Amino acid sequence: MFTEIGHFALALALAVALVQAVVPMVGAARHNNAWMAVARPAALVQLALVLTAFAALMHAYLVSDFSVVGVYENSHTAKPLIYKISGVWGNHEGSLVLWVTVLALFGAGVAAFGRNLPPSLKARALAVQAMISVGFIAFILFTSNPYLRLNPFPSEGRGLNPLLQDPGLAIHPPMLYLGYVGFSMAFSFAVAALIEGRVDAAWARWVRPWTLAAWTCLTAGIGLGSWWAYYTLGWGGWWYWDPVENSSFLPWLTGTALLHSAIVVEKREALKSWTILLAIITFSLSLLGTFLTRSGVLTSVHAFASDPTRGTFILVLLAIAIGGSLILYAIRAPHLDGGGLFAPISREGGLLINNLLLSTAAATVLLGTLYPLLVEVLADAKISVGPPYFNGVFLPLMTPLVIVMGIGPLMAWKRGDLGGALARLKVAAGAGVAMLLVSLLMNGTRLIDIGGAFGLAMAAYLAVATIMEWLGRVKPTRAGVWSRIAHLPRAAHGMTIAHLGMAVLIAGVSGAAAWKQERIQTLAPDQSVEIAGYTMTFKGVETVQGPNYEAGRGTIEASVNGVKIATMHPELRLYKQPPQQTTFTSIHTTFFADLYVAIGEAQGAEGAYVTRFYYQPLIPFLWYGVLMMAFGGLISLTDRRHRVGAPQRAAATIAVPQAAE
């Protein structure tokens, strides 16, 4: 019953989205205010309907209604509640419902909070957003119906893949979708601006908060996914350059570039057509990711069950959305630019370099991801592109990026003083060199040590440069520091936190990549092995019962000089439905490093097991860094500049239009 209501609500949402896609667009062309005004209620109603559809599907999972095919295939009565919920988006059909829910959420957000937008821009942006909704709701209804019934229906479901039964992964997809589907708003604004034929500072100011919100969620989403891979897969790795990982990382790279180029549009009325292109490309890459994971054109551990019919449908959707917007771009964009003069040595010059490096990085990752496919289709040969390629091209691009991240914020708009900025960077450069030397002294000078030391040096440089820039703004030696801190735009604090987060992340990546230690061996009970100064003693394995699995639970004691530091319990779990073995690692973190333990198969009858120990220095910094970047985004989002022009503040902004900076 609820299921049918959900199905019906989704069909209604399609109708509403169709109206929202056409009426305001025509209204904007004819300057008809009444027609344009349709966009707002339509977007809100569309959200209400899509939420109903989503709730209905959720209901089917919660009550384990196995007459619904998706529930039967992905759920099980014995599954804990949280995984019944996450089962909704743990499969192709359900995840698409989440997809359109996020799409409608952003559209309704603009409808509800965008009262200060020019009516025609708002009408067009919401109409474009609705066109995307039409495409994807139709995709669900015609090729991937999540409300399909089974008759007769089984009494028990097949269960969710145990690897996905994890709290980190339960919230990873919603965060990720809020991120890359959220970029749809930037796309809709970009297309609307192309139709209007006008891009100005105000446009950039309206686009930025939506892009920032999406970017913040995407950062957190990718971080969660990486963290999950780290602690569940049992091999101590955290990033594999898998095609699907890459397809979430690509919009992050171009989205980051977009955030920065939108600032240039806002402040200097330059880089307009470039910013529009980035907005289109960022969402296009999100769509590409959706296509790659669902069409079966690539193999990946993350891919959904592949189906060429669906692939064709998405390819047509992609062709219309991306092709259409780029045709519009080719026609309109040449007339957009022609803003102020552009001096290479300036804040905007630094942001331009940042953009070039980020885009190049995105292009190389895209090439590496698609290269096996291109070679296979065009040359009928099989190749694979692995981490050596990605590390080899990606890291050299990150080095100049980090250097510019230190310099850029120190330079003024229009005409920066490179000499002055470099003079202020002396301390930061000194910190970098000092870190390099300390690390080489402490860790040795093998090639890998030099690489690690270099990474730490970059992190130290960026951290110090970022803090110096912030101190330069708040001037802690003079009176009135607190008031200056309070009056500094939130966006400036946000940038400082996010850039610091980047420095912390670089430290984590460098440490984990250079000085990870591992010991893999078979241990009998009470045997020990040394790793990074810890003595790891294997105490044996006992069988324990989980809610829907049976586990061999190992006990391993970590001690230093005979003093017990931690007792760790890694598990080897055998899930009952579907029957599958997974590792459950145990991690002891010291804030600066992780001691990471996993157990494998039993060896012989004496109670001996394969044990894997990893010592991962600085890896916690990776997660702190991601958290700081997401937090920086959040702080920046609260900047009053994003709310300026809202009715209650309108008077103030008209009086001092340039007051925000």
Next chain:
Amino acid sequence: MSESTATPRAKRWPYILPLVVILALGGVFGKRLLDVERGRDPNLIPTVLLNTPMPSFDLPPLPARGDALRSEDLKGTVSLINVWGSWCVACLSEHPVLLEIAKSGEVQIHGIAWRDDPARSLEWLAQHGDPYSKVGQDPHSKTAIAFGVVAAPETFLVDKQGVIRYKQTGPITADDWRNKIKPLIAQLNQ
């Protein structure tokens, strides 16, 4: 004169370039999808064990039901090895197809009762019909893991030399049998 008209046209190219790149990429994807649709999916690796000898095993029979299932005994005939369990809902949906295959006499089917209680396996076979020549018990997944089984049901077609020639992940449908497995058996029997 000619210069003033040529310049804007030359400048248009950077704006058209993204479209051209995307169209080319779309073409590649389109071709790939066509390939997949025509059943030529070069990326699909059915099993790493394909065209390699099956792992050796010696599984005890279900109580009072025939002989043990040994990899050695299977040599000399083409056989299907079906990994199944009484707990497995999808196996039940596959079962009628297996019964049909057994009735046709085209090939003998052996079962591996995976992670199952022998009494329940027997009860299940009594209730739903028994298509298997031999059934071996694999309660601790030893053989299932050697075969790389991810989820039941999975079925392997093994030739006379004991080499795996085909793997079915998930239930065999009547179509799979008619269009893929049956022709392959005929070929292997020649």
